[in-house]
Amino acid sequence: MNTHYRDAAGPYFGDYGGRWMPESLVAALDEVADTFAKAKADPEFTDEYFRLCREYTGRPSLLTEAKRFASEAGHARIFLKREDLNHTGSHKINNVLGQALIARRLGKTRLIAETGAGQHGVATATAAALFGMDCVVYMGSADTRRQALNVARMQLLGAEVIAVDHGAQTLKDAINEALRDWVASVETTHYVLGTVAGPHPFPEMVRWFHQIIGEEAREQILTQTGRLPDAVAACVGGGSNAIGIFHGFLDDPGVELFGYEAGGDGVETGRHASAITLGRSGVLHGARSYLMQDEDGQTVDSHSISAGLDYPSVGPQHAYLNDQGRVTYQPVTDADCMSAFESLCRTEGIIPAIESAHALAGAARLSAEWGPEGAEKVIIVNLSGRGDKDVATAAEWFDLLPDQESDIETADAAAPEVGVQA
Amino acid sequence: MTAVLQSKSAAAIDAAAAEGRAAFIGYLPAGYPDKETSIQAAIALIENGADILEVGIPYSDPVMDGPVIQQATTEVLARGFRISEVFEIVQAVTEATGAAVLVMTYYNLIDRMGAEEFARRLAAAGGAGAITPDLIPDEAEDWLAATDKYGLDRIFLSAPTSGPERAQMVAEASRGFVYGVSIMGVTGTRDSVSDVAEQVVEASKAAGARRVCVGLGVSARSHVEEIGSYADGVIVGTALVAALRDGGPEAVGELARQLSGKS
Numbered sequence: 001m002n003t004h005y006r007d008a009a010g011p012y013f014g015d016y017g018g019r020w021m022p023e024s025l026v027a028a029l030d031e032v033a034d035t036f037a038k039a040k041a042d043p044e045f046t047d048e049y050f051r052l053c054r055e056y057t058g059r060p061s062l063l064t065e066a067k068r069f070a071s072e073a074g075h076a077r078i079f080l081k082r083e084d085l086n087h088t089g090s091h092k093i094n095n096v097l098g099q100a101l102i103a104r105r106l107g108k109t110r111l112i113a114e115t116g117a118g119q120h121g122v123a124t125a126t127a128a129a130l131f132g133m134d135c136v137v138y139m140g141s142a143d144t145r146r147q148a149l150n151v152a153r154m155q156l157l158g159a160e161v162i163a164v165d166h167g168a169q170t171l172k173d174a175i176n177e178a179l180r181d182w183v184a185s186v187e188t189t190h191y192v193l194g195t196v197a198g199p200h201p202f203p204e205m206v207r208w209f210h211q212i213i214g215e216e217a218r219e220q221i222l223t224q225t226g227r228l229p230d231a232v233a234a235c236v237g238g239g240s241n242a243i244g245i246f247h248g249f250l251d252d253p254g255v256e257l258f259g260y261e262a263g264g265d266g267v268e269t270g271r272h273a274s275a276i277t278l279g280r281s282g283v284l285h286g287a288r289s290y291l292m293q294d295e296d297g298q299t300v301d302s303h304s305i306s307a308g309l310d311y312p313s314v315g316p317q318h319a320y321l322n323d324q325g326r327v328t329y330q331p332v333t334d335a336d337c338m339s340a341f342e343s344l345c346r347t348e349g350i351i352p353a354i355e356s357a358h359a360l361a362g363a364a365r366l367s368a369e370w371g372p373e374g375a376e377k378v379i380i381v382n383l384s385g386r387g388d389k390d391v392a393t394a395a396e397w398f399d400l401l402p403d404q405e406s407d408i409e410t411a412d413a414a415a416p417e418v419g420v421q422a
Numbered sequence: 423m424t425a426v427l428q429s430k431s432a433a434a435i436d437a438a439a440a441e442g443r444a445a446f447i448g449y450l451p452a453g454y455p456d457k458e459t460s461i462q463a464a465i466a467l468i469e470n471g472a473d474i475l476e477v478g479i480p481y482s483d484p485v486m487d488g489p490v491i492q493q494a495t496t497e498v499l500a501r502g503f504r505i506s507e508v509f510e511i512v513q514a515v516t517e518a519t520g521a522a523v524l525v526m527t528y529y530n531l532i533d534r535m536g537a538e539e540f541a542r543r544l545a546a547a548g549g550a551g552a553i554t555p556d557l558i559p560d561e562a563e564d565w566l567a568a569t570d571k572y573g574l575d576r577i578f579l580s581a582p583t584s585g586p587e588r589a590q591m592v593a594e595a596s597r598g599f600v601y602g603v604s605i606m607g608v609t610g611t612r613d614s615v616s617d618v619a620e621q622v623v624e625a626s627k628a629a630g631a632r633r634v635c636v637g638l639g640v641s642a643r644s645h646v647e648e649i650g651s652y653a654d655g656v657i658v659g660t661a662l663v664a665a666l667r668d669g670g671p672e673a674v675g676e677l678a679r680q681l682s683g684k685s
């Protein structure tokens with residue numbers, strides 16, 4: 001088995017990755033790859049990038065111990081890497097600021113992006129505003145409904161949001177539409193792909209912009225506990241927040257790494273988004289990776305309560321890390337995710353993104369599995385985003401939305417009861 | 423390029439050239455609106471002037487297709503289309519017309535079946551080969567081996583943005599012809615054909631391509647004439663699909679007559 005995984009370069013990660021793309025885009029991909037390679041070796045670029053991370057995003061993000069959450073789950077100590085505290089509310093901003101700088105170097109004046117949960121779209125709209133660029137965000141129309149608040153945020157930031165009605169009307173269809181735009185607009189436009197998927201150099205480049213998560217977390221856990229963690233947990237949609245935090249620990253063989261895919265209603269039902277767990281290799285959106293597909297090779301629609309994980313494939317480096325056995329990937333169902341979501345809200349006063357709640361559920365499960373022997377163990381969970389955008393979905397899940405007048409406790413009706421019980 | 427292999431599409435292009443014209447290549451989606459009608463439409467297309475047929479395989483994520491073709495292929499998928507239907511259509515049309523029939527397919531459909539098995543079945547159906555819009559020669563090792571083994575044409579795309587090196591790689595990997603992408607964009611009709619197309623043909627020929635056919639955006643006889651003056655073949659898709667949608671196989675035949683200058 002390989003023991004060196006850090007800094008893996010594209011285009012291939014083992015059998016995965018590559019460029020399964022129309023010829024029309026190859027020149028643009030070469031240009032991006034070339035510009036990125038030079039930029040990351042150029043102090044002027046890296047200084048500017050890290051300055052933005054500090055002064056705009058608010059990095060380093062905190063590492064917070066979640067004692068009450070941890071004690072509900074089991075015996076291990078659980079720490080949260082607080083990407084939810086970043087400007088715009090998730091890890092997505094790390095990548096977007098980096099790519100906006102790349103776009104500027106390329107002389108591009110227009111940014112396009114796909115978005116699922118809306119977090120990447122919001123981050124891209126934010127960077128476009130900051131850099132004075134035009135911005136168009138493609139979003140599946142099913143997602144514009146479940147993430148309506150983020151649509152408004154993008155519009156407030158000056159972006160045009162285009163609802164995509166084709167196919168499943170979710171993230172993969174938004175990517176298709178963004179690619180169609182890019183083929184026609186590549187002269188002026190940079191496509192800010194939002195995760196570590198897609199054709200080379202995106203998996204390598206997007207990872208590079210998120211590595212900061214893992215580097216910070218490694219330092220912070222050493223400072224706060226004097227040791228490396230036993231496990232690191234992250235949710236996996238395309239896999240950007242996961243690879244970002246994993247990267248810091250990839251070459252620490254004592255640190256177990258866990259990626260949690262969206263299990264939807266359960267992998268056995270077919271209604272899920274667990275591409276790695278399903279285990280079929282294929283090519284989609286420019287990369288060879290694990291892909292949810294039927295016997296003919298048609299993409300199967302994914303399902304998840306979380307728009308940000310509702311993607312039928314996964315970044316190629318994750319496929320490789322799975323095959324190498326370096327990272328363990330497991331599904332987490334909607335139900336388990338939402339109970340971890342509720343638990344974090346109530347025990348820590350932190351409302352997580354539903355995406356991130358998959359990682360919380362996975363960590364809770366891990367701690368429970370360890371039992372009392374886990375008492376000395378430490379888990380870091382990448383809390384990739386905050387849950388403001390998910391309040392409507394959660395309220396529906398927990399049946400908090402009053403649909404009849406009688407459900408609303410008025411002050412008048414409630415007052416005597418409180419008095420009696422008190 | 424292996425000289426001993428007989429390329430069916432090259433032969434069709436050469437036959438047109440012998441008549442002093444560019445070949446006319448028509449695209450229709452497999453199984454649209456249903457299997458029988460799609461076979462009839464394809465036959466009408468060939469009988470009314472098309473030299474080569476492209477049968478598009480409906481795919482869940484057609485990133486190179488515009489709204490008209492997407493709409494058609496989405497409908498086909500929604501009725502439970504399976505890949506085996508394509509080989510039946512290729513066989514029926516080949517037997518009825520003797521024309522060169524290519525499939526146009528996104529690569530994952532080949533990958534899933536296995537390049538070799540896909541090539542075997544396509545050759546067994548009498549197909550001429552395949553156009554693969556999202557496969558670049560850099561990733562084509564399996565497909566090159568499979569098409570060599572079964573003597574199939576493999577058509578790669580050359581774009582306005584392909585530099586000399588890539589144009590050469592595409593020319594060397596292709597058999598039958600090189601598909602010259604006339605515009606930066608997806609399929610769909612355009613009012614005029616940009617002069618970029620001519621440059622793509624020139625660059626591709628300079629890079630060693632023997633036959634270059636141009637597609638994307640072609641919808642009128644005037645485009646066919648204009649492109650036919652410098653390219654070896656002219657590819658029409660969306661306009662034919664719209665005709666099939668609105669007027670069935672008869673309308674396809676009618677449009678084919680116009681496009682090929684027969685009426």
Ligand SMILES: Cc1ncc(COP(=O)(O)O)c(C=O)c1O
Pocket residue numbers: 090091092116117118119120194195196235236237238239240241242307308309353355356384385386
């Ligand atoms: C908060 C949050 N976490 C995770 C994801 C999933 O993306 P990735 O797997 O690339 O981190 C998203 C995507 O929208 C997100 O918004």
